[in-house]
Amino acid sequence: MTLGDELRRAIDGKWRHVREQSRAELSEMDLAYDMSLSLDEARERVLGQMKQLVPTGIPAAGFRVENGGTGDPGMAVTGIEMLAQFDLSLMVKAGVQWGLFGGAIENLGTEQHHERYIRPLIDLDLLGCFAMTETGHGSDVQSLETTATFDPATEEFVIHSPTPSARKDYIGGAAAHARVAAVFARLVTLGEDHGVHCFVVPIRDENGDDLPGVTTSDCGYKGGLGGVDNGRIMFDQVRVPRENLLNRYGNVDEGGVYSSPIESRNARFFTMIGTLIRGRVSVGGAARASAEVALSIALRYALQRRQFEGAPGEEVVLLDYRMHQRRLLPLLAEAYALRFAHNQLVARMHRLQTEDEPDPHAQRELEGRAAGLKAVQTEFATRAIQECREACGGAGYMADNRLTTLRGDSDVFTTFEGDNVVLLQMVAKELLTSYSKEVTGLDPVGMVRFAAGTVAETVKERTAAAQLIQRLIDARSSDDDHNLLDRGTQLELFEDREQHVIETAARRLRRAGKDQAKAFEVFNAAQDHVVRIGQVHIDRIVLEAFTAGIARCEDDAAADVLRDVCSLYALSVIERDKAWFMEHNRISDHRAKAVSRELNDLLDKLRPHALDLVEGLGVPEASLGTSMLT
DSSP states (O other): OOHHHHHHHHHHOTTHHHHHHHHHHHHHSOOSOOTTSOHHHHHHHHHHHHHHHGGGTHHHHTSOGGGTSOOOHHHHHHHHHHHTTTOHHHHHHHIIIIIIIHHHHHHHOOHHHIIIIIHHHHTTSSOEEEEOOBSSOSSOGGGOOOEEEEETTTTEEEEEOOSGGGSEEEEETTTTTOSEEEEEEEEEETTEEEEEEEEEEEOBOTTSOBOTTEEEEEOOOOSSOTTSOEEEEEESSEEEEGGGBOOSSOEEOTTOOEEOSOOOHHHHHHHHHHTTHHHHHHHHHHHHHHHHHHHHHHHHHHHHOEEEESSTTOEEEGGGSHHHHHHHHHHHHHHHHHHHHHHHHHHHHHHHHTSSSOOHHHHHHHHHHHHHHHHHHHHHHHHHHHHHHHHTGGGGGSGGGSHHHHHHHHHGGGTTTSOHHHHHHHHHHHHHTTSOSSOOTTOHHHHHHHTTSOOTTTTTSOOSOHHHHHHHHHTOOGGGGGOTTOHHHHHHHHHHHHHHHHHHHHHHHGGGTTOHHHHHHHHHHTHHHHHHHHHHHHHHHHHHHHHHHHHHOOOHHHHHHHHHHHHHHHHHHHHHTHHHHHHTTSSOHHHHHHHHHHHHHHHHHHGGGHHHHHHHTTOOGGGSOOGGGO
């Protein structure tokens, strides 16, 4: 096996077999986006491609065996992620059908819903959509305006959009293909509002026409994702049977009496939302996968494109220029780092979703990790794809070289499945409250109250190869304080930064004391600090995951290269945040200058392995579909 093969084996993770299967099977399908298609043609093409995915087993993997699936959630999210290397419209369309719509039915419904809906939706005999976001409310799901009012006389729920801002908006599948919607609405019965629940609501007949009381419309052209039929839905007193309430966490009997196994309304809501974590995991992974495609294109181009004379009579390959290395190789290192972190996230998700009684603390930690990695991976994708586009000059702006399509298609990933700024606040909330049993969401009063507790040990709860990480930190000698390439030094710098940011944010939030009137004012003033908690926490998580991944690498030569790639990632993060490390006396002026010097030395070491590292990403060369590489 080549070095590239060994690197690919190392970063493919536990579901390596799924990645290899996808590379082989998807490469045989014609999945490249066709820029010449109209919206309707592109949408029909993607729907046809989805039908080709059913026999692969990936859609069924996301559902439990007793419900008609094969019970392998890790395979399901990995398979969906792999679609992003070929066409993000297909990835999104598949994610909506099997991840969001199907996930809502399985995780929020009960046996009656599983028997009726799951097998048909796996086989695409039932096409659905996930109707959560409204024109007036996106991130603040608890404040959705759509109502589902129970009528005891007929034992029906009346689904209604009471205001223009209650319109379901940007809903994938709503413009054309979906026949049924998983609608999130406020459950009202006997005059009492019990908060947001999910209902199965038919929206179209077999001919594709809107059902009475339902009005759908088309979002039309977007910044990308032309193959996804995003639409809007309004409801005017639409009646559905009582059984259409997905009632795992909240039920209404014949007389309209509400009951739930979870007494707290907040805890009930966040438990319901937490079961839908798979979509957030998939979005983060798919965004990073799209960036891997861009890096594969830009680096292969940089290895063949020549510009300006170096030695007499010989033009220089782009990747031999220091600035080109500076632009692309740190992004390549970050892609490797995020792949290791994502692999670990998927493994944790798989374990919890296949346990009979998952640990609530572990579930909360998983939700925070998924939120943070989604934010970081989607931001990375936007940054990396744009850099790759610019690094390819005019050729990168040509649509047939894919980079502009990747940029447009992936852009929305930063805001769907949760706005990134909001998600980083969610991560911070979990850390500041030390995973409090009382779920308070992003409520400023709750966050300020819980920040009064101790956070000193929060960071010490390591999540990847804890003994290995501690051993590397403990093994440092006093001389290693100046050795920026020592893994223990890097780990301690990341951990120390996180600890300091958490503790200082907690002190700022405590200033409100018990005065709830001041809580929002205090929280709002510290919001940038709170978001920073999420950022530095995920940086530490990613570095630890990379370190653990290297320890599992079975090939010595590949492990040696990965160690340098890991250091390149760590020093790139330190260089970006050099001001903080200097302001807080974590590194001296002398060491600060050494960061850039050591980083450049690593670029020299890794330059000969550039093609191996690109091949390690595992994006099939034949699938890149770019004219500038032919």
